[in-house]
Amino acid sequence: MTGVPSAERLARDLDWNLLRTFLVLAQSRSVTDAANRLGLKQPSVSSALKRLEDRLGKKLFDRGPGRFELTAAGRLLQAEATDIHGAILRLGTVMRDIGDEVRGHVSIAMASHVVSPLLDSALSEFHRAHPAATLSIDIMASREAIDAVNARRASFAVCLVNEHSPGLQYRRLFREFFGLFCGPTHPFFGREGLTLNELSGQASVSFVTDRMTDALRAVTLMRNSAGLDDRIVGTSANLEEVRRLIVAGLGIGPLPIHVVTEDVAAGRLWRLPPYENPPAIDVHVAWNPRTRSNRAEQAMLQRLLETIEQTPLEERIYI
Structure with a gap:
């Protein structure tokens, strides 16, 4: 394995497909498991991992009988690659049509059965103001909702919060x-x-x-x-x-x-x-300030936060 490459050479030579393969490996139990998820042969995935480790000059997985775990370098790369992956997924945002009418899609990651008149009101007002925008709500565990916002797969989350992720911002709904x-x-x-x-x-x-x-x-x-x-x-x-x-x-x-x-x-x-x-x-709204949001996402989040600000806390306590 070669020494650590310079940042400039790494940025020039690193293949995104290697990082994409690495992210699947990081979520898998073995190289074979990752190959099955990717629809590739096991030697192809092993070769991709070796090329990535060689280019980075770091061992990314601790491998042995019954053991397939990220090293410290691997965990750091996973965090950075997840961020990069989210940015690539949202490249379409940069290409959006800038016009008078707000368009775009809003993806909300939500904990199961959130019952709140405030949220319903914000959704209704958003749709009336921006009928060309679309919206989806994906129900998942709160931890998964936070992960989706961190990875920029979701516009924002409405969920329970155990510990505040340092990269996100929160508002109690x-x-x-x-x-x-x-x-x-x-x-x-x-x-x-x-x-x-x-x-x-x-x-x-x-x-x-x-x-x-x-x-x-x-x-x-x-x-x-x-x-x-x-x-x-x-x-x-x-x-x-x-x-x-x-x-x-x-x-x-x-x-x-x-x-x-x-x-x-x-x-x-x-x-x-x-x-x-x-x-x-407490049920919170959580969003990622580093996300390049489209106009619909910006408008929906702003509408919801304004609704929260305009409603006294005692009216947001449900018994």
Whole structure:
């Protein structure tokens, strides 16, 4: 492996296809796995990795029996290559038609079942003002939504936030509160006056982010205080699927209280303790200031941020 090349020579000689192959390798379990994802032969991928390592003068993967991990240099390259990949994906933005009418596509990465009149209002006002613009909403886990914004695959995200990524900017959209619920077949359904201690040992279902180190840490603490069984029998990143598991009777689970008000009224769900001081979870808008946004993206994000600024915090707390 040669020494580290000069920055100028590297910029001149480095092939983007090598970086694209590297990004797939970084997300794969082995060279063979990466080759299958790329639709290439394994020797071709191995050769591409060797050429990239030779050009950079660095070993990018620690490889051995049952081991395929990024080195420190590999992790650094992954972060930089992801940024470059996002910029290339958005080259069409530079070529957009600059006219009086706002055109372009807005891609929103959103956590499951975000219920907010503010967001609905901003979407409605945006469409009325810019009918030629298009918009898509992709539902994903909050961590994936943040990754999409970091990689510039999404215009912005509406999601839960565990830790602030240093390259992004954030604004709180609203605060919601979580409670514990059971379905009609559960023995606690319809029972009044239950205490938290009576939930001890009961089976539970929850979100994949219901962990002490993730965005629903406050919900994890609530489940722990109830003494629910440590083994979670069903999980999902999608609120509707967690709701389905609860209604189906697999166990007790957490849901945003304001989202399931109609389900409780209709007899599909039953609220369980704790009834006081339920855990609060903030939903944020997150965006990447380094992204070269098209005019539609700029207008939609500005509309949403203005709506937040014009609405007092007490009106953005949903119970």
